[in-house]
Amino acid sequence: MSTDLLTVPSNDEKNIATITHLGGILFSFIPALIVFLLKKDDSEFIRVQAREALNFQITLLLAQFVAYVLIFVLVGFLLLGLIWLFNIVICIIAAISSSKGEHYHYPFTLRLIN
Numbered sequence: 175m176s177t178d179l180l181t182v183p184s185n186d187e188k189n190i191a192t193i194t195h196l197g198g199i200l201f202s203f204i205p206a207l208i209v210f211l212l213k214k215d216d217s218e219f220i221r222v223q224a225r226e227a228l229n230f231q232i233t234l235l236l237a238q239f240v241a242y243v244l245i246f247v248l249v250g251f252l253l254l255g256l257i258w259l260f261n262i263v264i265c266i267i268a269a270i271s272s273s274k275g276e277h278y279h280y281p282f283t284l285r286l287i288n
Contacts, residue, residue, distance in 0.1 A: 183219035183275045191223035191272035199265045203231035210287070223272050225287050230268075230280040232287070234261055 183191070190209060197205025206227035214221040237257050244250035264280060271278035 181218070183217070187217050187219045188273055188275050190217075190220050192269045194220075194224050194227050195265050195269040195272055195278075198227055198231045199262055203228055203235065206231055219275075219277070222277060223268075226278060226280055226283070227265075227268065228287050229285055230264070230283045233280075233282070233284045236284070 190213065194206050194209045206224050209220065210224035210228050213224065234257060238254065241250040241253035241257060244253060268278040268280065
């Protein structure tokens with residue numbers, strides 16, 4: 175296990191990670207992408223959390239695309255609502271976890287960005 179994962183993140187690192195997770199609720203993958211690109215070399219904690227948030231938001235975009243396609247068979251409306259609610263709940267859980275300095279791994283997420 176990396177020693178960087180064992181260090182306690184600073185309050186600034188926790189705040190940036192928390193905002194990154196919460197930003198996904200309103201702005202999809204954009205906050206996570208910006209933080210990942212700008213801060214990935216500054217902090218291991220921020221890099222890991224921004225990458226997790228980015229992977230989760232990309233996964234949600236793919237799920238929303240599938241739901242939009244399924245609107246034509248009337249299942250998509252229900253799926254869009256469930257995806258929206260799932261995004262809110264999981265992003266809040268991730269934000270709470272990162273505000274405590276814990277590493278959070280999103281469930282049901284494609285790991286596309288390494």
